[in-house]
Amino acid sequence: MYRYDEFDSxxxxxxxxxxxxxxxxxxxxELTEDQFRPLxxxxxxxxQLHAYMLRIAVPYGVLSSKQVRKLAYIARRYDRGYxxxxxxxxxxxxxxxxxxxxxxxxxxxxxxxxxxxxxGNCIRNVTADQFAGVAADEIEDPRIWAEIVRQWSTFHPxxxxxxxxxxxxxxxxxxxxxAVRVHDIGLRIVKNEAGEAGxxxxxxxxxxxxxxxxxxxxxxLPKEHLLSYLEAILRVYNLLGRxxxxxxxRIKILVQATGGDKFAAMVEEEWEKIKDGPLHLPQAEIExxxxxxxxxxxxxxxxxxxxxxxxxxxxxxxxxxxxTNLAKHKVPGYAIVNxxxxxxxxxxxxxxxxxxxxxxxLADEYSLKEVRVTHHQNIVLPNVRKRDLFALxxxxxxxxxATSNLGFISDIIACPGLDYxxxxxxxxxxxxxxxxxxxxxxxxxxxxxxxxLNISGCINACGHHHVGxxxxxxxxxxxxxxxxxxxxxxSKDDASLGKIVGASFSEDDIVPAIDTIIExxxxxxxxxxxxxxxxxxxxxxxxxxxxxxxxxTARRPAAE
Amino acid sequence: MAAAxxxxxxxxxxxxxxxVVYFTASKGWSExxxxxxxxxxxxxxxxxxxxxxxxxxxxxVVGPYxxxxxxxxxxxxxxxxRERIRADHKPTFEPDTGSWTxxxxx
Numbered sequence: 097m098y099r100y101d102e103f104d105s106x107x108x109x110x111x112x113x114x115x116x117x118x119x120x121x122x123x124x125x126e127l128t129e130d131q132f133r134p135l136x137x138x139x140x141x142x143x144q145l146h147a148y149m150l151r152i153a154v155p156y157g158v159l160s161s162k163q164v165r166k167l168a169y170i171a172r173r174y175d176r177g178y179x180x181x182x183x184x185x186x187x188x189x190x191x192x193x194x195x196x197x198x199x200x201x202x203x204x205x206x207x208x209x210x211x212x213x214x215x216g217n218c219i220r221n222v223t224a225d226q227f228a229g230v231a232a233d234e235i236e237d238p239r240i241w242a243e244i245v246r247q248w249s250t251f252h253p254x255x256x257x258x259x260x261x262x263x264x265x266x267x268x269x270x271x272x273x274x275a276v277r278v279h280d281i282g283l284r285i286v287k288n289e290a291g292e293a294g295x296x297x298x299x300x301x302x303x304x305x306x307x308x309x310x311x312x313x314x315x316x317l318p319k320e321h322l323l324s325y326l327e328a329i330l331r332v333y334n335l336l337g338r339x340x341x342x343x344x345x346r347i348k349i350l351v352q353a354t355g356g357d358k359f360a361a362m363v364e365e366e367w368e369k370i371k372d373g374p375l376h377l378p379q380a381e382i383e384x385x386x387x388x389x390x391x392x393x394x395x396x397x398x399x400x401x402x403x404x405x406x407x408x409x410x411x412x413x414x415x416x417x418x419x420t421n422l423a424k425h426k427v428p429g430y431a432i433v434n435x436x437x438x439x440x441x442x443x444x445x446x447x448x449x450x451x452x453x454x455x456x457x458l459a460d461e462y463s464l465k466e467v468r469v470t471h472h473q474n475i476v477l478p479n480v481r482k483r484d485l486f487a488l489x490x491x492x493x494x495x496x497x498a499t500s501n502l503g504f505i506s507d508i509i510a511c512p513g514l515d516y517x518x519x520x521x522x523x524x525x526x527x528x529x530x531x532x533x534x535x536x537x538x539x540x541x542x543x544x545x546x547x548x549l550n551i552s553g554c555i556n557a558c559g560h561h562h563v564g565x566x567x568x569x570x571x572x573x574x575x576x577x578x579x580x581x582x583x584x585x586x587s588k589d590d591a592s593l594g595k596i597v598g599a600s601f602s603e604d605d606i607v608p609a610i611d612t613i614i615e616x617x618x619x620x621x622x623x624x625x626x627x628x629x630x631x632x633x634x635x636x637x638x639x640x641x642x643x644x645x646x647x648x649t650a651r652r653p654a655a656e
Numbered sequence: 657m658a659a660a661x662x663x664x665x666x667x668x669x670x671x672x673x674x675x676v677v678y679f680t681a682s683k684g685w686s687e688x689x690x691x692x693x694x695x696x697x698x699x700x701x702x703x704x705x706x707x708x709x710x711x712x713x714x715x716x717v718v719g720p721y722x723x724x725x726x727x728x729x730x731x732x733x734x735x736x737x738r739e740r741i742r743a744d745h746k747p748t749f750e751p752d753t754g755s756w757t758x759x760x761x762x
Contacts (some may be wrong), residue, residue: 123671125715143718145742147674178751193673253733443751513749514738522737526749575736 100208107251108210110480115197123195125386138218139201140211144518147191151214156224156470157185161459164467167208168452173509174200176550179452183509184263185469186214190516212250217258219249220328225267225391226470229389230432230478232424233303236285236293238268239389241322244377248323255330259337260345265303265430275471275587277301277310278563280347282330288316295322299329299359300351303557307593308348311356313363320384321367324375328367332359352396352621356537378388392464392479397429409651414489416538421460422485425628431482433463433474435492436499436507440536443525444510445473454495462488471560472509474502502644504541506532506616509560513553513570514577520553523578527551530607544614547628548586565586565612565629567594568606579606583614583640584632597637598645609644618644660662663732664701665692666708667742668717676742677717680710685717691745694732696724 100108102605115135136142140151152167157165167187167369171179177418182188188408192200200307209231213221222242229237245264249255249654257261268285276282282298292348301310317325317361333347343449351359376638408415423432435455437445446457458475462484462543468476475497480488501507510529511517513524528551550564554571561567567582579601582594584648614628616639632640666679677685678692686692695701701722705725708720713760723733735742 123715125713129712129718139696143669143674145738146676146745146747176751195672310674446751514741515749521740523741523748525747529749572737577737 101252103401104208105169105205107214108205108208108421111139111210111212112198112201112205114367115201119198119375119589134216136197138148138212140214141192141194142215144190145514146411146515146516150189150192150197150200150211151182152187152189152209152211152468153214153221154186154209155221155230156554157226157248157471158239159191159467159469160207161456161465161467164452164459165208166203166209168449168456170200170203171449171452178446178448180443180512181469181473181475183471183473183511183558184221185226185315185447185471187469187590188512190512194325206486207273214263217260218256218260219252219258219261219264223263223265223274223471225269225272226270226468226476227432227478228468229391229428230271230273230425230427233271234269234425234426235287236268237389238266238274238283238285240382240385241268241295242266242286243385243388244322244382245326248326248375249446251473255334255550258330258334259349260342262333262347264326269522270589272587272589272591273470275560275591276561276594277308277586277591278303279310280559281326282310282408282442283322285488294317294318295325297325297329298349299363300356301591302348303560303562304346305343305555305557307367307557307562308352309591310348311351311359313360313529320379323520324371324373325363325367327370328363329373331366332362336362336584358504359553391427394427394430395481395482396478397427397481399428401429404482407486410527413488413500417489417498418485420500420504421498421502425479429482431480431485432479433480433485433488434470434502435477435497436502437474437497437595438501438507438532439496439499439531440513441529442532444508444528445585447475449457451495451497453490454497458488458491471641472507474507500538501541503546503548505535505544505547505566506541507548507578508532509548509550509564510530511558512561513551514590517553517558518641519556520570521555521572522553522579523552524551524568525571526557527568527570527579527606528604531610534607534611543624545624545627549610561585562585562593563591565596565632566610568610571600573600577603579603579609581606583613583637584629586629595637597640611639612643616640661695661698661701662735663694663696664722665694665725665732666704666720667739668708668711668720669716671718671758673720675740676745679704679720683710685711687745689734690731692732694727695722696727725761739747748751 120621142149224242265274265279266283278301284296286505297314298310421434463477473606508528510528514520548565550560551568552559563585569580585594681693711717
């Protein structure tokens with residue numbers, strides 16, 4: 097697994113001491129809030145509704161068991177005993193006290209963690225496929241490239257004051273688990289006709305108030321040119337991106353205004369000037385980073401483990417969990433385990449300190465000391481022997497971590513919403529909790545099949561509602577919370593943005609409305625193999641509109 | 657003629673821990689919503705907001721602002737969902753704070 101080098105240790109330690117001084121000066125009155133705000137944001141510290149919030153970077157979603165244990169310690173000692181895993185593979189603590197934050201950062205530094213690049217108009221913490229390095233369908237491990245991007249982007253002086261925040265995602269598999277087409281830059285590792293691996297480059301995707309699917313500006317970029325090409329994109333954006341209007345400042349607006357082809361031409365022109373300069377990646381450097389991610393010592397095992405197969409036969413509950421929560425590992429005899437933080441009635445993405453400790457212990461015992469965070473707000477134990485799965489499942493079950501709903505309607509993405517967030521218009525979490533209770537019967541989940549339901553508490557779309565098969569957006573109507581429903585979104589290879597079904601629903605009506613949508617789908621789909629998204633794409637919005645609002649002739653025009 | 661302005665209160669977050677606080681009639685601060693002073697006209701509300709800035713300079717609070725309330729027989733109530741939630745000092749559900757052994761409450 098990746099370890100910090102001496103540069104990382106030094107800059108993180110220096111940053112802790114800088115921030116300790118800045119907090120002391122703020123508390124002593126030497127800095128005003130206006131002066132302090134940009135400094136605290138550069139250290140991931142926000143001021144929310146009820147308290148400060150500290151967002152901690154988890155580069156490309158990879159954590160060691162030691163780091164998870166430290167997060168549990170921080171949750172207990174400095175917060176309220178829990179943490180919230182986010183859609184950017186990070187973790188947030190919602191109740192830290194300002195004088196404690198330098199100490200928290202010091203604790204994080206001791207396990208090679210920090211809160212750098214989790215806020216502000218810089219290149220944010222890079223995200224990646226949560227199955228990186230272990231997925232059976234992977235072309236190449238994206239962690240190497242995510243790490244190279246991390247090293248290049250951290251404190252990059254030219255890109256520290258971009259027009260707006262900037263998010264890069266990397267995937268190395270054809271099945272896009274990193275939502276690359278809704279990022280400012282999405283990188284897909286692909287092979288060219290000669291069989292060489294390189295990058296397909298997507299630019300200008302994003303959600304928020306202007307959701308846009310990225311455009312592909314390069315079909316194939318040789319790997320050694322990755323950084324110079326990224327630098328060219330960022331330079332064009334930094335020079336031409338709008339700074340006069342925060343709502344039009346993201347690169348997606350520039351790409352749309354310029355046109356994808358013209359934007360690509362500008363990038364290529366800039367790239368020609370720098371591609372053979374200092375950012376050209378020497379093979380030796382690529383290999384050095386590769387060695388950080390050398391595969392652990394896997395045992396030589398058979399694909400089929402008899403004990404695992406027997407346990408599934410003897411225990412239907414375990415069999416169901418194995419069917420829904422496991423993914424195919426590249427090494428025979430191993431499995432990737434998804435731990436859903438989506439317990440019925442609980443907060444999506446929340447884990448208590450005790451649960452974090454359990455996850456750290458299980459990673460030590462069963463997963464070669466490694467844990468991953470997913471942008472679906474779940475956890476992954478990436479390296480589990482099939483023979484250990486039953487024992488692992490029993491341990492997860494006793495810690496309320498064995499929910500068998502991965503990829504189903506109750507595996508909900510939800511932002512913190514108006515229960516915590518200063519920007520939100522409506523609550524997300526209570527809606528997610530009610531929906532997870534409503535759709536708790538495993539037989540019902542099986543009947544519905546694959547379904548992504550995402551909830552955001554405001555138009556900033558941290559809950560990715562635009563790319564949910566069903567999306568819910570909280571809106572404020574004269575002090576009351578209402579919920580707008582979108583259908584047909586996807587963040588995968590077939591990326592699409594959901595469309596608004598009609599007038600929004602009150603807090604009391606939103607769960608029945610989702611139930612109506614599901615019943616409409618179940619009653620009318622061609623067969624069980626036709627997923628909700630497939631059905632929507634085949635028939636469109638009309639059956640849902642009619643079920644929700646009555647026949648078109650009797651309907652008033654929708655308000656939204 | 658312009659519509660009469662709604663009654664307002666002044667709120668802020670405490671510098672040290674971000675806790676929600678309300679400006680009182682005696683120009684102090686309280687965590688209790690019910691201790692907050694209600695200003696029924698724009699002039700007195702703006703005056704209260706100006707006075708509250710002293711606490712910003714004194715490093716007690718951050719970002720004071722006015723918000724609308726409805727005055728009822730039971731006392732003032734925030735008119736927005738946001739301020740109703742802030743007044744409770746916590747999320748509207750029980751976060752997953754503790755041991756997992758008990759069921760999560762409805």
